[in-house]
Each structure stands twice: as C-alpha cells, then as structure tokens.
Amino acid sequence: MKASRHVLAAIPLAAVVLAAGRPLSEACLAATASVLIDLDHLGDYLLCRGGWYGLKDFFSSCNEGRLNRLYLVLHAWEWIILGLCAALAWGFWPAGMVVLGMAWHLAFDQVGNRGIVTPGFYWITRRARVGFDAWKLYRDPAKIYA
Known part of the structure; x- marks a missing residue:
C-alpha cells in the first residue's frame, strides 16, 4: 500500500483510540507508528540499490x-505478538499504542x-525461509519486474 494511503488510514486509527477513552498523546503515538513502520523500506532500498x-x-x-x-x-x-505480550506484561500503554x-x-x-505478495508474506520467518528473495515473495514476479 502506498505511503499516502497509510497516512490517511492513520486518521481513523487515532479516532478509534480517542473513542476508546485514551489520551490524545496515545492516539498520536498509534497513528505515527502506523506510518513510520514504513521506514524499513528505506533499509531495503539502500541495501538493494547500493x-x-x-x-x-x-x-x-x-x-x-x-x-x-x-x-x-x-x-x-x-x-x-512479542510487542503485545510485552505491553500487556508491563502494563505500559505507550508500547501498546506503538504495537x-x-x-x-x-x-x-x-x-x-x-x-501482489504470496501468502504469509507479512511473517518475517516466511520471508527468511526463501532468503528474502523478492522473486519468491511476489505472486507474479514477471508483472512486478516488467
């Protein structure tokens, strides 16, 4: 999904957090985390493009x-899963909002x-099993790489 759509999707997330009675700071934290997760694309880009x-x-x-x-x-x-377990174990709401x-x-x-992507793509263990090879992770690599 494109970054602009993730920014738009963050708005209803913040609204849901606020409607649940959480403070504005936590709503902003959840919304921000929902967008900033895409920073990992930068790492992939730099590694692959050199x-x-x-x-x-x-x-x-x-x-x-x-x-x-x-x-x-x-x-x-x-x-x-790990973040949710940690947030629940520590009772730390900000971590829960990031998760x-x-x-x-x-x-x-x-x-x-x-x-576009194969089933299980959003599990890092699945991507690791195929060596993070994009050709094995896209449903139809020929279309993507055309």
Missing part, C-alpha cells in the same frame, strides 16, 4: 517492486497487497 539515488527512485523502486530482496524488518506479525499502530498498518498491507 546507495541513495533520490526520492523519485526510492518510491518507484519500492512501489514498482524493483528491489531483489525484501527484508522489511518491521513488517512482521512476529513483532506484533496497535504497527498492527493497523500490517492489516491494511495484508488486505491491500494480497494480490
């Missing part, structure tokens, strides 16, 4: 599937990208 070639190249490389490896270290349901934001983002990605 440097920075500008914002236009960054967005086209990511959106058009031109990266040969997809690590996306933050895009993983494993972190959601909520990340889960919100992943849910939108899971639905929005279901025709």
